[in-house]
Amino acid sequence: MEFSELIRTGRAQAELLPGPEEPPLRGTLCVTGHHLLLSPGPPSTADLWLLLLRSVDSIEKRVAGDSGTITLRCKDLRVLQLDIEGVEATLDIARSIEALSSLESVITSFPFFYRPKGLRLGDAWHFHPPECYYKRVARETNAWRLSEVNQDFSLCPSYPRAVIVPRAVDDDALARSARFRQGGRFPVLCYHHAPSGTVLLRSSQPLTGPQKRRCAEDEDLLRAVLAGAHPGARGFIVDTRSAQAAKQARMTGGGTEAKAAYPGWKRLHRPLERGRALQESFVRLVEACGDPEQSMDRWLSRLEGCRWLAHVKEALSTACLAAQGMEREGACILVHGAEGRDSTLLVTSLAQLILDPLSRTITGFQELVEREWIQAGHPFQLRCAHSAFSHARPKHEAPTFLLFLDCVWQLGRQFPLSLEFGEGLLLALFEHAYASPFGTFLCNSEKERCLCEVRTRTHSLWSGLNHLKEQRKLRNPLYVLNPLAIWPSVEPQSLRLWQGLFLRWTRPPESSEVAWEKVWQIVTEREKTEGSQPTAST
């Protein structure tokens, strides 16, 4: 397919209003296959302005007289206005943006063309393979092995090639367990908590169906988990659906683990909203945050009505429940809902952040996102196809990953010294999950990424972030290693609206960034003086 077919007009004169805080920019507007460009006219010396078309969420056009206005609402929640000379030009540019921003083909997307200076293709893709995490587990316990049973993705299309499973269970048993779980997602290890010798696992729902089917290998697998932990270990199955919803799922072939079939395991239901409900909550919140007509004395009840903070609270408390089970009750935890690719990952990844100090470092956090979201098969392409502004009827969109980032932000706010990374990294991950020149968040699973050759033909975001000049924006200058679990307060009074994200484009003039910058100055000054000392002493 040729992009040129979709580009209806080459260029036009336009003025860009980038936002309330920034000055307007005049120049020549130009649509290319992947970008909208504005090159400022001769009087201005400003740099070329560039917008990835993929990041446009909705487009609105108005014409009056001999000019027109296009409002672009972006996936990162920015709102841009373009005033364009000429009615035809306006309409053509709008149509071009519409067509190009909604292309669904992965292999013609920008990451396949993006070749930044200083980065080599293939770099950083090898950062976090399953083997790497397995090495750590193997140092701590002998009860687990790395299985390549899913080598060709035939057992479970949404799992990576290699998964960590109980040593006592062979690949044949895994295959049978896989057939008993929706989408083939049999229970696998996601985290070994060395201090208590317990593990965190995830899977999808068992396919018990109305006949209450059982699967001996699946039962053996969970029995082996307890046996591998410590003598007399118990287990909890945290089901992210209500008891009623779980029961209803039997009608469509799903279901829950029967108590009698899994001795030592006890089921807990912690319903988390997902899918449509979550997307609507996100849309309502963004609407409320951007509403200039909002009667301000009703802001708080409107914020409450969006229910976003309630979702944050539920996600964090379910993660706390799982973490608490491991740390304090010495129990093994299996988390699943239905498919096990959304709220399940939310819970397992947050529980690890609470418990595992390594996951709170920059590298550890990247590894966590890679392992628990990308390789674990969160369908990013479906979930992040549109952000909060799209008029298209949502099909598979859901801001589960954003909810995760928000929860991490809340952790960082409550434990300002314990995360090595800062708000900047979370904002970057949000932006790149929805639209990115990097390949990291492309596709819905490792299988798809493999088919599209994403790892060899695009650059990794981790490599991009690690080469970023402004590392300061990503790091927390106050970080000190905290070896303890960090238990967040989940009372509504302790949770805040993430202003840095939701009010990012309409913020007060000074924010905590200024204070952050000050701390950085001190830290670097210190490092400088520190650095000059060895020189003097050798």
Place this chain on the structure above:
Amino acid sequence: MAEGAEQGPGAEQPGNGGGAGSPRVSIMASASTSKYNSHSLENESIKRASQDGVNRDLSETVPRLPGEMLITDKEVIYICPFNGPIKGRVYITNYRLYLRSLEMDSALILDVPLGVISRIEKMGGATSRGENSYGLDITCKDMRNLRFALKQEGHSRRDMFEILTRFAFPLAHSLPLFAFLNEEKFNVDGWTVYNPVEEYRRQGLPNHQWRITFINKCYELCDTYPALLVVPYRASDEDLRRVATFRSRNRIPATGGGYESDDAYHNIELSFLDIHNIHVMRESLKKVKDIVYPNIEESHWLSSLESTHWLEHIKLVLTGAIQVADKVSSGKSSVLVHCSDGWDRTAQLTSLAMLMLDSYYRSIEGFEILVQKEWISFGHKFASRIGHGDKNHADADRSPIFLQFIDCVWQMSKQFPTAFEFNEQFLITILDHLYSCRFGTFLFNCESARERQKVTERTVSLWSLINVNKEKFKNPFYTKEINRVLYPVASMRHLELWVNYYIRWNPRIKQQQPNPVEQRYMELLALRDDYIKRLEELQLANSAKLSDPPTSPSSPSQMMSHVQTHF
């Protein structure tokens, strides 16, 4: 930094009310799994250690200020709203109520100045049957209630009630407020912080438009104004006398911080800021207390908070102050701020506007002067609004006007984290001593009354306490900037409830003190200073060595490693 020092907002600390260990949430009985506390093992072991060290002869371990006297002590059950009944011994002095837990698994301590008490009620009668239903319920001005259960026998409740009433409400018993008995000595004198003439001079007054007058020297012209006033140059003292009879309670227009009226009503823009009266504010604060103490309204927290209208009032006050500041800074016009009597809203608006316009007032000293001048000197009726030592808890004059001002300052400090020299603890300390009656600073309604009582001679100033501990109250992120005007965003989206003040008694919400970020930052600063010092010493030693004639063939690197051994 010690390992695991950061425990987060849920962390419980011994002392300060309600700090006893809460029951662990069992995963089996997971009805209340939303209650997560930072409850590290380290934390608990510290707690245990402190218990083991508890000295059973407690009378010696009760803190006492010079001039403070122990009146009585009793065994009581403190009905902690967060952790249930705790057996303890209560000590009542002429300044405070101090309770220490007698239970092995709790290190709870309550330390409450009697000045914060607004009301003491008896609960339960002779026929009360239920456990812990007979005792006292004490309402405090600082967003909490204290309940004690006592034995019915032996008149212990009657004794405690009478003693508390006597010392919490000394005015009704012809007793002095504790501030007049306090014999604390500080090596700085907070009363000298504010000198009107010097402060006006800092502002460039008097000048050809404004003059200083002593017309109110004996508080004859206006008894609620200070002795020294700055007035328009062309207004003669005779004019002022005539104006005074025209204004409510003789409060003539005078400079509150250099932002003032014209000498007549020509070209004056009237704006009504639409801020409600003191009674509405009082009721609003009461509603805030209802949703945060003892139990926090959880299921509909934000809409409950909205229905108190507290943040909305904060928004209106800030908006008003922004308008005043904007008029002064942009239009080069002077602004006359007034409300009905000119000592509530007026003080809020002028002082906040001054804080926005003049960076000097954002320093610790500047803020003290601002409070001293705009609030204390210009006659905000602290005695009536707070009711120091007065038992009439339902008095219609009570209103949290000053609290609202401090809340606005906190909101500004949130939005401009580098603009204020002081930290949150500074503001909380001011509010604590607004009620405590330990210092003379906030006592009485106006300067003339303070003069009659010789407050500056007979009491200690709060600024003495603060200025000898300045480090404790400093914001490490402060960057001094001259001539920077700050306009906060007075939008509901950017205002938040001051959780660390209004919900500080709840152990689940309580923020760690000192703030871990500030603490870490201070450590970094100290480290840097240390390195710089070392480096300078090295360079000094180095240059000294180099300037010496070489007496040995040692290489510079050897010299440096020699120097290195100093450290």
